[in-house]
Amino acid sequence: MAPPRLTSTSTSTRVSAHRIGSLLFCPACGTLLDLPKDEQDEIACHQCGRKEPASSYENLPTKTYSSPNAFPSTLRQKRALVQNKVQDGEAAKDRDPVAQEKCQKCGHIGLSYKEMQLRSADEGSTIFYKCLNCGDQTSTNN
Incomplete structure (x- = not known):
């Protein structure tokens, strides 16, 4: 799924500002931007100097997706190991001499x-x- 995009007209060419999850990226160079403070009206890129209106990033819905494999845990790995051993043991029962x-x-x-x-x-x-x-x-x- 493509990240949500906003169009910005702060320069003469139309460039899409990027937001992925709760992270903000500079539309010109792709640098990770700092979140704006409450009193800031603009977000400035420390790399290229581009400024974006802070309002461009307000009230945008954030969708996140994950899978069970995205956050590995030792408990889940141990459970999978035990399940594999049990299945191998059951298969061995089927092959008794x-x-x-x-x-x-x-x-x-x-x-x-x-x-x-x-x-x-x-x-x-x-x-x-x-x-x-x-x-x-x-x-x-x-």
Whole structure:
């Protein structure tokens, strides 16, 4: 969206004065202008010396736009990191290895499995099986 423009006739050529948000810019050289004091009638550019009537910039509506990415926060970054890890974990669940074992409930051959260390380190691990057909779950201790 283009910045709001005002036409100024303070010189012989017609030049547009610039205002972006609450910032005022010199229409001749583009230098950032100081905001006028209450008693000032003109705004003078310190770079090129051009003077603009202060009334040119009065009562103009200011529209601002932003997006969630415009103001990054550590909390938002941590939340995104946790969400990515959870999604990666869910994707890993879908890719559990499959053993060519028979389901005790429905007889289907093909059980996904995963191994977890639930007991102390000097004892064996526990293997959890899940039937790909009926979803029945069993476990065995190694």
